Amino acid sequence: MSQTKHRPQVAIICGSGLGMLADTLKCQDSFAYSDIPGFPQSTVQGHAGRLVFGELKGKTCVCMQGRFHMYEGHSLLKTTFPVRVFKLLGVETLFVTNAAGSLADGLQPGDIMIIKDHVNFPGLVGLNPLCGPNDDKFGPRFPAMSGCYDKNLRCLAMEIAKQLGVAGLMQEGVYAMVGGPNFETIAEARLLHRLGVDAVGMSTAPEVVVATHCGLRVFGLSLITNKVVKSYEDSDSVNHEGVLEVGRLRSHTVQQLVTELIGRMEINNNNTNNAA
Ligand SMILES: O=P(O)(O)O[C@H]1O[C@H](CO)[C@@H](O)[C@H]1O
Ligand code: HPA
Structure with missing residues (x-):
């Protein structure tokens, strides 16, 4: 921390193809993950592997240009390590963004889904970053996850979308995490849909589980990059290049939304920063 004067209140995790969110930060200090002791390395195309500090609409932010995924071979503790670093830096609110495939018929590629809730499939079978001894300095052994996506921020995001004229692209929905790295079979897609x-x-x-455990407020959005194939008659198939392409196409809208939301949300400044 001696290498930046920024003390972030907000952290942003950029999803696949959404690294441009960091470009909006002013007065940037940027660090390659490879130069940060203990940080994992990004291995996925579209995840640059840089931590960027800066100002956005009067708030101090830190942005992960590149996240870590379980399928890369990282332990869940490693994939979520930055979230606890953010907590220790004094961050109060975490923005998570991702690229996702839609199962809901009303969600089209290019749409933006405000995450209302999630199904953590790996977590349901014990692949949970909170497994193992609990560190009471961060949070309780059995944290509640109901309401883990902040309702006020979700409402404010919808209000902002209306003002920006992009409400037609937006709706709330439930995100599910699967382990990957393969995309879903048709039978799996049908199961998720049901x-x-x-x-x-x-x-x-x-x-989000680790953030909620340590008391961070969370806002999440999914950029819908593809429709998940649910029919044996459908010859479409998804690929990572296509996912990144939709990210590029929608980058401006996602940037606008996130910028306005960060600008207008209230910061309590009551983060005691005493997790460890
Ligand atoms: O969730 P993010 O990192 O946005 O990336 C999504 O896009 C990749 C697949 O194209 C997978 O990593 C999937 O999780
Ligand atoms: O269709 C998908 N499935 C899983 N992960 C994804 N990430 C982007 N699109 C998808």
Whole structure:
């Protein structure tokens, strides 16, 4: 921390193809993950591997240009390590963004889903970053996860979308994390759809679990990059290049939304920063 004067209140995790969110920060200090002791390395195309500090609309932010995924071979503790670093830096609010495939018929590629809730499939079978001895300095052994996506921020985001004229692209929904790295089979897609999942991806839930455990307020959004194939008659197939391309196409809108939301949200400044 001796290498930056920024003391962030807000952390942003950029999803696949959404690294441009960091470009909006003013007075940047940027660090390659490879230069930060103990930080994992990004191995996925579209995840640059840089931590960027800066100002956005009067708030101090830190932005992860590149996240870590379980399928890269990182332990869940490693994939979520930055979230606890953010807590220790004094961050109060975590923004998680991701690229996701849609299962809901009303969500089209290019749409933006405000995450209302998630299904953490790896977590349901014990692949949870909170497994192992609990560190009471961060949070309780059995943290509640109901309401882990802050309702006020969700409402404010919708209000801002209306003012920006992009409300037609936006709706709330349930995100499910699967392990990846393969995309879903048709049978898996149908199962997820029947379970009430609106969008699916391979990240985010562990970060949100760790953030909620240590008392961070969370806002999440999924950029819908593809429709998940649910029919045996459908010859479409998804690929990572296509996912990144939709990220590039929608980058401006996502930047506008995140910038306005960060600018207008209230910061309590009551983060005691005493987790450890
Ligand atoms: O969740 P993010 O990191 O946005 O990336 C999503 O896009 C990649 C697949 O194209 C997977 O990593 C999936 O999780
Ligand atoms: O269709 C998908 N499935 C899982 N992860 C994804 N990330 C982007 N699109 C998808």
